[in-house]
Amino acid sequence: MSDLSAYDGTREAGFGDYVALLKPRVMSLVVFTAFVGLAVAPVHVHPLVAFASILFIALGGGASGALNMWYDADIDRVMRRTAGRPIPAGRVAEGEALGLGLALSGISVVMLGLAANWFAGLFLAFTIFFYAVVYTMWLKRVTPQNIVIGGAAGAFPPMIGWACATGGISVESVLMFALIFMWTPPHFWALALFMKEDYHRAGVPMLTVTHGRRATRAHILVYTILLAPIALGLAATSIGGPVYLAASLVLNARFVIGAWRIWRRDETQAEADGYKAEKAFFRFSLAYLFLHFTALLADAALRGIGMEIW
Template identity: 60%
Template sequence: MAYVHHSHDVHVPAHEARVEDYLALLKPRVMSLVVFTAFVGLLVAPGGINPFVGAVAVLCIAIGAGASGALNMWYDADIDAIMSRTANRPIPAGRIERDHALALGLVLSAFSVCLLGLATNWLAASLLAFTIFFYAVIYTMWLKRSTPQNIVIGGAAGAFPPMIGWAAVTGTISIDSVVLFLIIFLWTPPHFWALALYKQSDYGAAGIPMLPNVAGEQATKVQILVYSLLLVASTLVPSVTGFMGPIYSTVAVVTGAYFVWLAWVLFRTTETVAMKKAGRSLFTYSLSYLAVIFLALLTDHAAELLGWL
């Protein structure tokens, strides 16, 4: 099946733009997870950071994530108009003009990177700049419409925030921060492919080569199971290296076992309605799973600082 680029002739009068529409451009739900993982990376990093500087760093990462969202919606306005999941976003719904989204994204990108560099260090700022570039250009403009591996490679953009938080404190990249990156990187494919399984028609209509549309449902279910196993294995690394203690280890084992179980149920399901239901179950669980893993990292670290471990 050939996939073609759509034209970007979406131009609608922004006659109803409200504050909440501009906030929607920043993808606040995605931003909340980005901010939380960055916050955890910042807090578990060795050495500590001035609370005010730390707050500024997290704010910069949040603004950078919002800038990425705005740039993504600017470029994807054509396909957003086709997909039921995204048709009511501010640009395709006609509440904000595409050029306004582009301007907002560029201004917020420059502001967040410069402020982070001045407040912490330029390694953290460089990582933030690269993350915005990776999501807006490498993923949105190139990978998303050209390869079924879009989510695998593009997932790197969402995996950088804890590394940025870590770098803001330490000015370095370490094995532990790379493991935090790896957890999110490996979480992304099963999370989005589970969504793609029950939203196949949307992606097909928009011409996005998501794995189920290109390789088929069975191949997608195999990949989901493989990545789920790799994901759970990566969450156990902090326990093995001694970076985290028994609280984190227990949570990682229990929540990981259920993640793999849901992936296995999906893999074994062949009937279409049941498969879509299983895909939705895994997608829904995966949303809370990542938050719980990072909350466990934070809890274990706090317990160690307080001398409870």
């Protein structure tokens, strides 16, 4: 892949272009879920160590984003949704993105190992490798299961946060992983329902392209139903509580109803109304995940207050 093939020198890259390479919106989810994983862990972490840990996890997430944009520049050029990104828009050379991604990868892994522990640092290294190599370079281009298996990369951050505090893995951290892992397919398949043509032009074998929208709707419903007991299962662990249980019951009921409504729709109806239901489901999926992890924080805060009173 040529380092300069996407760079036409139309204007000099600005600071914001390099920030965009790090996929800040995706990074914000990485940071938040990693923070929750660290905050709800049963081990007290010094605030300075906690801050440094989240900072270097964020850098690792940004490194993954830069490596993804470097390798996917050819796809991004033909997708309407991504054509304005720094590389396809000609504001940043591919080689610059690669260099930034590799540099941030090394810095984030080494510094997290020094700031927290080496298990967490190596876990971060594995996550970057999984996203940049296993998902971006392999799964994304060869199988409609790309987002199912590759979704693991986005599900690791709370486990890394937990590992920063405890130095290991537990049932609680695995269930936080499972929550994001099972949430990822319906979240992205809902997007693919109204962005199918983009993926088709780019030759990305998303489920909508290889199996059609009807099959994708059925997959969304099945995964959403399977997700519900996993999400509710966290309430029965040491990090669950009444706030999480109440929130999860409401959120999963609404999520399953939304998936059911999408499954019942035919393409003529969906196209006629501009895929309103699918877009609404996609937007709610973001709130779904955010509110689950916020509820975990709320229960952790209540436990902290209870311990202080006791």
